[in-house]
Amino acid sequence: MSQATLDEQIQARIAPLLGQTGPTRWSARPIELAPIWNFCEAVEDANPVYWDEEAGANSRFGRLIAPPQALMTLTMGPWWLPPFLRDRAAEQEAALGPSPSSLAYGVAREFGFTTATNVTRDEEYLQPFGPGDGRIGQSDRLVHVSPVKKTRVGPGLFLTTEVDFVSEAKGELIARAKNVLLLYNGTQQG
Amino acid sequence: MTTTSAVSKENVEVGLELPPLHFDVSLTTLAKDVAGTRDIYEIHHNSEFAKANGARDMFLNTMWYQGLLGRYLTDWAGSNSFVRKIGFDMRGTNCPGDHLVVRGKVTGVRSEDARTLVDLDVSIDNQLQKDTVVARVTVELG
Numbered sequence: 549m550s551q552a553t554l555d556e557q558i559q560a561r562i563a564p565l566l567g568q569t570g571p572t573r574w575s576a577r578p579i580e581l582a583p584i585w586n587f588c589e590a591v592e593d594a595n596p597v598y599w600d601e602e603a604g605a606n607s608r609f610g611r612l613i614a615p616p617q618a619l620m621t622l623t624m625g626p627w628w629l630p631p632f633l634r635d636r637a638a639e640q641e642a643a644l645g646p647s648p649s650s651l652a653y654g655v656a657r658e659f660g661f662t663t664a665t666n667v668t669r670d671e672e673y674l675q676p677f678g679p680g681d682g683r684i685g686q687s688d689r690l691v692h693v694s695p696v697k698k699t700r701v702g703p704g705l706f707l708t709t710e711v712d713f714v715s716e717a718k719g720e721l722i723a724r725a726k727n728v729l730l731l732y733n734g735t736q737q738g
Numbered sequence: 739m740t741t742t743s744a745v746s747k748e749n750v751e752v753g754l755e756l757p758p759l760h761f762d763v764s765l766t767t768l769a770k771d772v773a774g775t776r777d778i779y780e781i782h783h784n785s786e787f788a789k790a791n792g793a794r795d796m797f798l799n800t801m802w803y804q805g806l807l808g809r810y811l812t813d814w815a816g817s818n819s820f821v822r823k824i825g826f827d828m829r830g831t832n833c834p835g836d837h838l839v840v841r842g843k844v845t846g847v848r849s850e851d852a853r854t855l856v857d858l859d860v861s862i863d864n865q866l867q868k869d870t871v872v873a874r875v876t877v878e879l880g
Contacts (some may be wrong), residue, residue, distance in 0.1 A: 587774075
């Protein structure tokens with residue numbers, strides 16, 4: 549199979565998904581204190597407005613806030629669920645339908661590009677958020693797929709998505725992100 | 739208490755360099771990364787998996803860099819500042835045993851709705867490679 553044919557096959561499968569916005573998916577958990585502190589611990593962030601209610605209340609924010617840069621972390625899914633909740637989550641997922649970006653990842657996987665690594669992440673935070681704001685909703689749009697390229701870790705392709713984030717309590721846009729993901733075949737490096 | 743900062747619109751100008759931040763990465767740093775960001779993709783905690791997939795070793799993830807870059811900004815600008823943008827390219831990996839140096843330089847100072855926004859270029863080097871992470875960030879001063 550020639551490279552051009554491979555590219556054409558992949559592009560033909562992914563082209564219909566480009567520009568489409570997926571359904572809003574809600575984080576499994578509301579924004580809470582403990583995950584904020586766990587995040588700060590990992591990078592040793594001592595900012596008191598992330599740690600202390602009183603410091604937060606006396607700050608310009610008027611309350612303890614999450615580090616805005618914890619956005620992606622706060623939307624990470626559960627590691628494990630008991631079977632009855634797993635079934636419930638699967639039903640909810642089926643009702644929502646897949647996002648265009650996850651369908652595109654599936655196409656890349658079919659062609660052997662199974663290892664994923666982010667290469668670019670851009671986030672813009674539009675307003676502070678924190679405990680009491682409920683869950684975080686996100687919807688994404690697939691905006692670009694590159695041809696298959698040779699990379700240091702093996703042949704792969706780059707998928708670019710844009711993501712909108714809303715808070716449950718206010719229903720307002722709190723952040724926007726752009727993500728470039730490399731999906732590659734790590735068994736063909738060099 | 740809030741942390742105060744000497745940084746204000748009067749004394750920030752293009753070209754200003756921030757003090758560097760040094761960070762030693764150990765195996766435990768990678769464990770704390772998983773615990774703090776809830777990212778259990780094996781490339782970030784399993785050396786064999788990482789090496790079999792073309793990497794030098796298991797390496798720090800996207801969210802850890804977000805955390806460190808945000809911390810670097812508010813350490814400098816104080817706890818009344820607000821991180822407005824963090825964007826970066828990951829050009830290299832940072833693995834257990836590496837020594838990181840974070841450096842930042844002001845590239846722009848502007849006003850928006852009576853607030854001062856400071857744009858900076860921030861890089862993360864290690865002992866093997868310059869610019870493992872190249873970031874474009876914006877912080878709103880308090």
